[in-house]
Amino acid sequence: MKNAKIISSGMYVPDDIYTNAYFDELLGEDVDTWLRTNVEIFERRWCKQGESTADLCERAAKSALKNAGLKASNLDLLIVATDTPEFVSPSTAAVVQNRIGAKNAGTFDLNAACAGFVTATETASHFIKSGGVDHVMVIGAYGMSKYLNKKDKKTVTLFADGAGAVILTSTDEQNKGHQVGKLISKGEYAEWMGIYAGGTKQPIDQKVIDADDHKLKFVKKFPPELNPEMWSMLARHLVNKMEIEMNQVDHFLITQININAIRETLKILEVEPSKAHTVMHYYGYTGSACIPMAFHDAWEKQKIKEGDTLLFIGSGGGLAFAANAFIL
Known part of the structure; x- marks a missing residue:
């Protein structure tokens, strides 16, 4: 195969x-x-x-x-x-x-x-x-x-x-490349954050523009524990499927919206903070681009090498969550 x-x-x-x-x-x-x-x-x-x-x-x-x-x-x-x-x-x-x-x-x-x-x-x-x-x-x-x-x-x-x-x-x-993955969503949060005009539900008209409804909006505040709980759950799922220990993972590439959420996730997993490379400091939050940007930056800086085990963990509006494991 x-x-x-x-x-x-x-x-x-x-x-x-x-x-x-x-x-x-x-x-x-x-x-x-x-x-x-x-x-x-x-x-x-x-x-x-x-x-x-x-x-x-x-x-x-x-x-x-x-x-x-x-x-x-x-x-x-x-x-x-x-x-x-x-x-x-x-x-x-x-x-x-x-x-x-x-x-x-x-x-x-x-x-x-x-x-x-x-x-x-x-x-x-x-x-x-x-x-x-x-x-x-x-x-x-x-x-x-x-x-x-x-x-x-x-x-x-x-x-x-x-x-x-x-x-x-x-x-x-x-024993190289893709190992395992997991997708899961929490659709009950779909209306908490997003761009809600411009689709078939609410086409753009002058009223929409005047209300800035064609722009990104935080409608409700997400529970701060949500991402760390979901990210750590996904990490555990991946390592369990791979039949390895968490300390055998070399790098965690996680959605870069909040560095404190990343640190809390690693604390839950009892993993050293240095295993999560971050780039939001000088690039801000870049959504679906942030994980490949962090990966590329780490590879360019030779922090990631052949044979390393990596967990990619992403989350976003929807709420959508996705995670997978690769061995380089």
């Missing part, structure tokens, strides 16, 4: 940097202190005017191809995980496929909000295991700055833009 192995990664973030001081001035109050203390975000990147999700994807895709030593024409499938697409229709993946010259690849977008990248790598792995494809590119992309209300300090200070990509290829090695 074929297995799916990650062979390369790439990432891209926009050039424009927004420090916490920008938001102090924008909002007329000190938000820097809270951001540094509670989430450890110091700056973030936003798209320029005219720059969009497909632009971010294109740059991350080319980086991953270069690092893999592959041509775009070698790709059999391209999946873009995003909830900030280029268009409502057609897919962002189709746009990116044309731009990079992946002429032999099928394409589709996947929306599991910020759990999208892990959900997409799980999907890609099963495509490869089926024997139908050999090379799959998965891109997690986020252009949430386009959906931010500049007066809403609950969202405008946290969310940012970026893209991360990985290439998975088929291998006969069962």
Whole structure:
């Protein structure tokens, strides 16, 4: 049986940097202190005017191809995980496929909000295991700055833009590559946070625009224990399925919304904090892009190496949760 192995990664973030001081001035109050203390975000990147999700994807895709030593024409499938697409229709993946010259690849977008990248790598792995494809590119992309209300300090200070990509290829090695995965949702939270206009439920009109209902909104505050409880449950599920101990996991790549939630998760699991690489400090919260960005950053800094066991754990609006384990 074929297995799916990650062979390369790439990432891209926009050039424009927004420090916490920008938001102090924008909002007329000190938000820097809270951001540094509670989430450890110091700056973030936003798209320029005219720059969009497909632009971010294109740059991350080319980086991953270069690092893999592959041509775009070698790709059999391209999946873009995003909830900030280029268009409502057609897919962002189709746009990116044309731009990079992946002429032999099928394409589709996947929306599991910020759990999208892990959900997409799980999907890609099963495509490869089926024997139908050999090379799959998965891109997690986020252009949430386009959906931010500049007066809403609950969202405008946290969310940012970026893209991360990985290439998975088929291998006969069962002790390398994808090991196990788990998807689960808590749909009772679907109306607690999201972008609620622009779909069929609430098409955009002047009333929607005046109320900023086409922008990202936190409707209700999530229980702070929710992510640590779910993330630790998913981690335990993966290691139990692999029949290994938690201390045998080398790295935890977790959704980068709140560093304290990540630390609490590792505390629950009795794991050293150094095993979770984080990038939100200088990139802000980049949704479905944050996990592949953290993975790429760790790989580039040689913190991750061949043979390491990695757990990818993502969560996002819906609420959607996804986790899987890979051995590099």
